[in-house]
Amino acid sequence: MDFNFLELRILDIVDILLVAVLLYYIYKLVKGTVAINIFIGIVIIYLVWKLTQFLEMEMLSNVLGQFIGVGIFGLIVVFQQEIRKFLLMIGSTNFGAKRNLIRQFKFMRRSKETETDIDAIVDACDNMGKSKTGALIIIQRSTNLEFVKNTGDEMNIEVNKPIIESIFYKNSTLHDGALIIEGNLITATRAILPVSNDRKIPLRFGLRHRAAVGITEKTDAIALVVSEESGQISYLKDGDFAMFEDLKDLKLKLKEDLS
Ligand SMILES: Nc1ncnc2c1ncn2[C@@H]1O[C@H](COP(=O)(O)OP(=O)(O)OP(=O)(O)O)[C@@H](O)[C@H]1O
Numbered sequence: 365m366d367f368n369f370l371e372l373r374i375l376d377i378v379d380i381l382l383v384a385v386l387l388y389y390i391y392k393l394v395k396g397t398v399a400i401n402i403f404i405g406i407v408i409i410y411l412v413w414k415l416t417q418f419l420e421m422e423m424l425s426n427v428l429g430q431f432i433g434v435g436i437f438g439l440i441v442v443f444q445q446e447i448r449k450f451l452l453m454i455g456s457t458n459f460g461a462k463r464n465l466i467r468q469f470k471f472m473r474r475s476k477e478t479e480t481d482i483d484a485i486v487d488a489c490d491n492m493g494k495s496k497t498g499a500l501i502i503i504q505r506s507t508n509l510e511f512v513k514n515t516g517d518e519m520n521i522e523v524n525k526p527i528i529e530s531i532f533y534k535n536s537t538l539h540d541g542a543l544i545i546e547g548n549l550i551t552a553t554r555a556i557l558p559v560s561n562d563r564k565i566p567l568r569f570g571l572r573h574r575a576a577v578g579i580t581e582k583t584d585a586i587a588l589v590v591s592e593e594s595g596q597i598s599y600l601k602d603g604d605f606a607m608f609e610d611l612k613d614l615k616l617k618l619k620e621d622l623s
Pocket of ligand 1: 498500541556559569570572573574
């Protein structure tokens with residue numbers, strides 16, 4: 365009896381945690397989009413329906429009841445985009461975050477050469493900033509970025525400063541779009557990223573920055589952007605601009621986030 369009680373409690377906790385994770389992902393998807401307004405609209409209709417039931421207002425309750433009854437199909441139509449992104453997000457996650465799991469065991473630590481050369485990347489960004497060369501660099505963490513790599517040209521080159529700079533050099537055929545880095549390899553160039561429609565992004569930021577916000581809100585990748593206009597370097601993670609004091613601080617933060 366006691367055992368069943370305990371089992372039920374544990375399952376309840378798992379259940380609550382799973383719902384929390386689900387709500388978090390739904391929030392991440394609808395954050396800053398018009399979908400949040402639709403979602404609020406649906407909640408209001410549901411509450412009014414419950415109120416009409418409570419007050420026994422039969423006619424209105426029936427009409428709203430019918431509406432709620434077919435609501436699930438309506439939801440699929442209205443949230444088609446978000447459902448697509450959600451499935452994409454689940455499908456492209458490396459289950460078990462293999463990399464992190466392996467790193468738990470000290471003796472199985474990743475070998476030095478697969479560690480991302482942060483210094484080379486940040487120094488390249490610094491040089492590109494000084495010469496007002498626009499750049500968009502995405503570093504993969506546990507979410508698989510195959511779906512964006514497919515939109516660009518696949519590569520297999522070790523990360524180093526001159527190569528990054530020459531890829532983004534204005535006359536280079538590879539400068540457009542995003543550069544994808546996995547471990548210490550550049551695995552794609554000219555990748556097209558999903559653009560965020562978060563209305564909170566300041567207007568001075570154009571598509572390059574919106575693309576960096578887009579990929580970091582849909583995956584756990586991190587992004588570095590060098591603005592062609594101002595030469596400023598931005599660091600993005602979890603769909604937000606992450607603050608840093610200077611290049612040294614940026615390197616430290618990147619190393620921390622990639623460890
Ligand atoms: N969805 C996208 N995926 C990848 N790269 C993109 C995407 N959209 C735009 N870019 C890249 O960003 C470049 C510049 O875009 P835009 O000028 O709108 O950006 P921005 O944020 O204002 O940056 P900057 O400050 O450098 O002008 C494009 O030429 C392209 O290389």
